[in-house]
Amino acid sequence: MHQIALDVFTEEEARALLAARGVTEESRVRVVLRRSERLPVLVALLAQRVPDGAEEVADLSETAVDLFLRWETDPARRETALAGRALARLTLGQLTEARADTDRAIDLDPHWEQPYLYRGMALFSLGQPREALPDLDRALRATPDDPGARAIRSEVHLLLGNDAEALADLDRLLEAEPEEAWALVYRAQVRLMTGDPGEALGDVERALARQPDHAAASVIAGVAHRLAGRTAEAEAHWARALTRLTEETAESVEDFEPWGNLFLLHCARRDEESAVAARRGFLAAEPEPGSLQQWLAALDRFRRLLDLDPDWVAELARPLQERLSEGGGGA
8 A cells, every 4th residue: 555645735725725816615615625635736726717517627637637647757646646536537427537547547556455446436336346346355455444445345245146245244344333324224135135134124223213314224124014014114114215205306306316216115115107207217317337237236136025026127127227238327
């Protein structure tokens, strides 16, 4: 692991430079601080012209890093800049470009593990989980307590149907962060698939105690109760999930996650008309290939758990499969 890092401004130094250049509006200051990672050359560039949108920031960020790479000859500093840009591109959904940056960083130093983590993230999001797994394994061998890397690998294992491996990663993650709601929900799904509904229900109840409005936890709690024959409890959880997801999709129509969870909820309730409408919202939000794969895998888990008609599920899944074959919304 590299011990060298690019010199950066403190937040106070970055704010002082921005103020001197006339950039004082707090929302724009925060954009520059976040996108520049306080790298002096990038703060200075963005201070000249603070753009309105994230994509425009990304264009300027790319220009700044390319200039830095042209000036800098130290391989370690060049690799650090490439890895930093790869992370920014991942955040913006520029997956192919992020993967290219990580490849360049790894070529400069194959022994630094951080670019392997970022490449694994890019490959996973690009819909290539099998290719992502070796990079994530390597990153975790170097930093086994990295919760982010372990979280992503657990999702890869879950997507690939490696239930035991997914469960092991989630157990390890929850040892360090016992009330991490999303991890409890993921572990509950694995436990349902491995025939342990009691433990699964315990996980989602912990998640809901931590975050009572966690819609995905309510959806999975409903599934667990339905499997146990407690129809009234299942419907109560699903009704709460429906209320919350309806609110979330109204608040942000461009966020594919609540739309995807709403789609799964309606599938679980066998409400075809509502499922089709939610599917339309999910696809309109342009999920990336990896996310399409995740929701298709979740739908297949629901099919098996709830004994849904395979032909009915296949028809509901078909537009997602078609979008995935086209490359998804974020490739």
